[in-house]
Amino acid sequence: MVRPVKPARRRDGRPGPITRYPKDPEKYGDPANWKYPVHTPFHARAARRYFNDPRNRAKYTEPEQAYIDKKINEALRKFGVPIALGPSATEPEAATIQADIPINKDIDAMTLEELLLAFLGENRLASARHIPADQVHVDKESKSLISGSVKEYSVVIDIAGQRVEHDCVDFRRNRARGKLLCKHLGAFSLRIEPKTATALLRRLLHERDRWTFE
Numbered sequence: 001m002v003r004p005v006k007p008a009r010r011r012d013g014r015p016g017p018i019t020r021y022p023k024d025p026e027k028y029g030d031p032a033n034w035k036y037p038v039h040t041p042f043h044a045r046a047a048r049r050y051f052n053d054p055r056n057r058a059k060y061t062e063p064e065q066a067y068i069d070k071k072i073n074e075a076l077r078k079f080g081v082p083i084a085l086g087p088s089a090t091e092p093e094a095a096t097i098q099a100d101i102p103i104n105k106d107i108d109a110m111t112l113e114e115l116l117l118a119f120l121g122e123n124r125l126a127s128a129r130h131i132p133a134d135q136v137h138v139d140k141e142s143k144s145l146i147s148g149s150v151k152e153y154s155v156v157i158d159i160a161g162q163r164v165e166h167d168c169v170d171f172r173r174n175r176a177r178g179k180l181l182c183k184h185l186g187a188f189s190l191r192i193e194p195k196t197a198t199a200l201l202r203r204l205l206h207e208r209d210r211w212t213f214e
């Protein structure tokens with residue numbers, strides 16, 4: 001085993017964080033050069049794919065490669081992404097939505113019902129509908145932020161920051177496998193104004209690879 005060493009600053013490294021990416025260098029596989037961002041499951045998987053390319057690996061010494069591998073793998077594990085960890089492992093394109101979503105369907109033409117089905121699947125949508133109305137609370141509903149709670153779980157949808165924050169186990173466990181919403185978030189979507197919910201879910205579907213789910 002090679003002892004990991006943090007990559008040195010390079011002349012061709014980025015001068016700073018990528019626009020709209022984390023400003024914390026620790027969220028990058030190569031912090032000194034702002035490369036290989038690993039702050040979301042999508043980006044961690046992408047980092048794994050790019051860093052598996054021998055041409056990209058060759059730019060680093062072996063101990064530096066070990067460092068970047070370690071950072072990427074830690075992120076993948078944190079997000080619960082099942083993956084073979086070796087540098088030779090190949091990772092298919094990140095699948096970030098239920099398999100049954102109609103690929104050729106125009107997202108902007110999808111109804112709220114269709115959107116919820118795509119995000120939740122039939123069984124979870126049914127569970128979402130079974131959550132009693134008095135257990136779903138919307139505290140704030142503005143253009144940039146929607147927040148509240150479902151049962152004992154909090155919900156924050158930060159539209160401006162492209163971030164969904166929710167703390168149930170199902171959400172945490174499944175998001176890395178592309179199931180972005182749980183029954184609570186489904187129930188929450190059903191509670192907010194239908195027009196707002198439809199716009200939000202369409203946007204989530206369009207921009208799903210750019211949003212953070214945590």
Ligand SMILES: [Zn+2]
Nearest residue numbers: 168171182184
């Ligand atoms: Zn939940």
